[in-house]
Amino acid sequence: MLDLNGNPATSYDPVQKVWSGCSLHSLYNEELTVGQIIFRQLQGQPQRIFQISHTDNTRLTRFQMLQNAAKIGCYLRDQGFKKETDLVGLMARNSTNVGALAYGCLFNGTPFHAVNPNLEHKTIASLYKITRPRILCCDTTDYEKVKDIGASLGALIITVNGKLPGILSVADLLQNPLPDDYEPAQFQRGVDRTMAILCSSGTTGTPKAVTLSNSRKLFEMHSYLGSDDVQYAPSTLDWLTGLITLVTAAVFGTVRLISSEMFSTAHFLDICEQHEISWTIMANSHVAMLANCPKTSAQKLRSLKHLLFAGGHCLVATLKKMQSFLHGSGILRNAYGLTEVGTLVSYNYDTQSKPTSVGRLMANIRVKIVDSSGQLQGPKGLGEVLCHNGQPWSGYVGNPQATAEMRDSAGWYHTGDVGYFDEDHYLHIVERKKDMLKYLGMMYYPHEVEEVIAQMPDVAEVCVFGIFRETEGDAAAASVVLRSGSKLDPKHVEQYVRKNVSVQFKHLHGGVQFVPQLAKSANGKVNRQAVKAAYLRDATQS
Numbered sequence: 034m035l036d037l038n039g040n041p042a043t044s045y046d047p048v049q050k051v052w053s054g055c056s057l058h059s060l061y062n063e064e065l066t067v068g069q070i071i072f073r074q075l076q077g078q079p080q081r082i083f084q085i086s087h088t089d090n091t092r093l094t095r096f097q098m099l100q101n102a103a104k105i106g107c108y109l110r111d112q113g114f115k116k117e118t119d120l121v122g123l124m125a126r127n128s129t130n131v132g133a134l135a136y137g138c139l140f141n142g143t144p145f146h147a148v149n150p151n152l153e154h155k156t157i158a159s160l161y162k163i164t165r166p167r168i169l170c171c172d173t174t175d176y177e178k179v180k181d182i183g184a185s186l187g188a189l190i191i192t193v194n195g196k197l198p199g200i201l202s203v204a205d206l207l208q209n210p211l212p213d214d215y216e217p218a219q220f221q222r223g224v225d226r227t228m229a230i231l232c233s234s235g236t237t238g239t240p241k242a243v244t245l246s247n248s249r250k251l252f253e254m255h256s257y258l259g260s261d262d263v264q265y266a267p268s269t270l271d272w273l274t275g276l277i278t279l280v281t282a283a284v285f286g287t288v289r290l291i292s293s294e295m296f297s298t299a300h301f302l303d304i305c306e307q308h309e310i311s312w313t314i315m316a317n318s319h320v321a322m323l324a325n326c327p328k329t330s331a332q333k334l335r336s337l338k339h340l341l342f343a344g345g346h347c348l349v350a351t352l353k354k355m356q357s358f359l360h361g362s363g364i365l366r367n368a369y370g371l372t373e374v375g376t377l378v379s380y381n382y383d384t385q386s387k388p389t390s391v392g393r394l395m396a397n398i399r400v401k402i403v404d405s406s407g408q409l410q411g412p413k414g415l416g417e418v419l420c421h422n423g424q425p426w427s428g429y430v431g432n433p434q435a436t437a438e439m440r441d442s443a444g445w446y447h448t449g450d451v452g453y454f455d456e457d458h459y460l461h462i463v464e465r466k467k468d469m470l471k472y473l474g475m476m477y478y479p480h481e482v483e484e485v486i487a488q489m490p491d492v493a494e495v496c497v498f499g500i501f502r503e504t505e506g507d508a509a510a511a512s513v514v515l516r517s518g519s520k521l522d523p524k525h526v527e528q529y530v531r532k533n534v535s536v537q538f539k540h541l542h543g544g545v546q547f548v549p550q551l552a553k554s555a556n557g558k559v560n561r562q563a564v565k566a567a568y569l570r571d572a573t574q575s
Contacts, residue, residue: 041393043458050409054394066223068139075099105137122166127291128194140217146230147271242430250376267296309336321503470499470507475538491519500543510543
């Protein structure tokens with residue numbers, strides 16, 4: 034709910050020292066799953082265009098999507114997918130049939146575990162070893178990457194965006210007949226059933242599988258959307274933003290625009306103008322890229338009514354420049370959320386006067402700020418951000434310890450983010466408590482790169498950290514202590530990482546510096562922040 038100035042309403046209890054979004058009751062019966070809601074919604078206006086694939090050059094009506102998804106749901110039902118542990122692994126880019134596959138899972142109450150196809154093989158294997166899906170769905174280009182994973186799990190592999198000899202495809206499933214009386218599966222309190230599993234990581238970088246329920250919070254805060262909107266998100270379904278876009282399109286009857294291409298300014302400007310995108314959600318680095326692109330213009334972005342960004346901060350100058358291309362205030366909005374919470378926590382409609390804030394709290398969300406000594410903080414008090422969404426959570430699959438660390442016994446999520454509220458009840462995120470870094474939208478941890486560099490015989494000690502670049506994110510950089518007598522060159526370290534790490538987002542895009550010693554804390558541990566500060570200081574002086 035918005036206040037009279039068009040901003041989310043947030044109140045503060047000075048006794049409990051808790052900030053709260055407004056209280057709203059859901060309009061949907063709690064017996065229903067999101068799949069049941071979508072099944073009913075897609076039955077309206079059957080001839081309207083529902084999905085446009087820019088890459089595949091395909092268009093599907095609402096009826097076609099409903100029928101395709103129902104065929105997937107029917108197939109899963111016939112294969113005996115009944116329990117919440119009967120999972121589908123989904124590792125695919127945004128092609129024509131991904132939507133039907135996901136909606137079909139929702140229709141049957143079958144959780145899908147979405148994993149980013151650009152991850153390393155060992156990470157993908159670790160994630161699916163946790164959840165053990167019965168079916169693995171992948172693009173044809175990734176079949177070789179997952180066939181051994183499927184074999185180890187005894188899982189059937191189905192290709193999503195094409196066909197391979199002897200391999201079942203989604204296109205094959207869509208040839209199956211559909212019973213006239215098909216209905217989606219029903220459950221007691223469908224709202225609490227696990228809907229999907231996305232990916233997160235702990236402070237050690239160990240992959241975790243995050244359960245998301247059929248909560249209405251995933252979509253109800255976007256009830257301003259309607260049939261005139263064209264939605265686009267560059268993220269795949271393993272990101273919360275991708276899942277939000279998938280569900281809101283079906284619930285609110287928008288047009289869902291998809292593309293399998295990675296985000297680029299040229300591509301976004303092209304499809305925004307061609308398809309008249311009205312709503313998009315993207316990473317903060319994407320906003321910076323757009324704002325600083327010489328080809329960006331108000332003409333190309335004239336259709337945008339809602340430009341949401343998440344994942345971090347943008348420079349004030351960048352926000353002002355981006356705003357100059359938009360037709361009105363309130364279009365550019367900063368959003369803050371957590372995969373574990375399953376929704377956006379806060380939303381900033383006022384990036385012009387509050388450019389450093391992530392906004393006010395969404396409905397039914399509570400937040401408190403706790404400092405390092407465990408004391409609750411009031412306005413302007415700095416500490417860890419804890420949030421409460423008022424609903425059950427099944428936690429991380431197979432990891433009760435990490436679940437308890439993330440969400441305490443009172444239901445508060447420990448976000449690992451440090452922040453504060455200002456006097457107007459706007460939340461500000463100052464830094465991450467954890468070491469996790471993100472480069473070009475892909476998460477990684479410093480120790481993953483450190484372990485590779487440490488294998489070099491000439492390396493005595495190494496510390497990896499992120500150098501923030503607005504259009505890229507946290508570029509990995511390393512300070513290295515060499516063994517006595519070494520003739521190693523910084524370029525040798527960069528080349529070694531490129532050779533031994535298969536994914537580019539973990540390469541040393543921030544550079545390498547040789548130092549006589551690494552800064553340490555009193556207990557002898559490497560002080561990563563101090564090492565980074567010395568690196569930046571030396572880089573400035575050289």
